[in-house]
Amino acid sequence: MRELELIYEGKSKQIFKTDSSDRVVIRFKDDTSAFYNIKRATIANKGRLTCDISSMVLEYLNCHNINTHFIERVGDDGQLCRVVEHVPVEVIVRNVVAGSMAKRLGMDEGIVPKNTIFDLVLRRSDLGDPLINDHHAVAMGLLSYDELAKMYEMSAAINKHLVELFDKAGITVVDFKIEFGRAADGTLVLADELSPDTCRLWDKATGERMDKDRFRRDLGRVRETYEEVAERLHNALK
């Protein structure tokens, strides 16, 4: 596989063509942003760390029969991935009340509900990425009801595996965001990173935040905390 020209650059990633039309290389940048790009920073080594963590997690999911776009790590900050047709929605899975759910519903962060919560978000930053429901998604022609059922089934399975893996690292998976794509044969594929940039991770012993909330809320030690997540995951997977 030969890495060719840059075909997309976002806030935290670059995507490169390869000499194989069904493969791309995704490179993770040190740049980070929040609140629709209002808050921005460059954190040395963040690209390598999020790539490392996401590669470990996606490989773990692949080994547990979850269909993901991840093929293999490429260098320090890259992943060779399958090309998929992105579905323009995000699924947010919540095990503990936090973030926008706490704010929107006037609930305290840290409440552990009996059920798992699945939010569906339309990826339209010009509309403020609104929460939608299944009926909206079908009406907009984004997914069929059958695909939605499959997407929630995969999201629940991903959650189960993540909770088990991070538990071994002494970390609670509070919530996370994932996106899906369709492979050439139409099957749904997890096509996203899973790292402290896209998950809320709380230390089981101290409750300390080990994710991007350290950046969003100016809690400091962002890089050091990501390093600790990576090290704990490496040890959990030994």
Ligand code: TMP
């Ligand atoms: P929220 O509580 O702000 O809705 O975030 C829920 C989870 O989704 C949290 O783990 C952070 C993640 N997330 C992203 O990865 N990207 C985003 O743009 C947003 C808003 C949330």
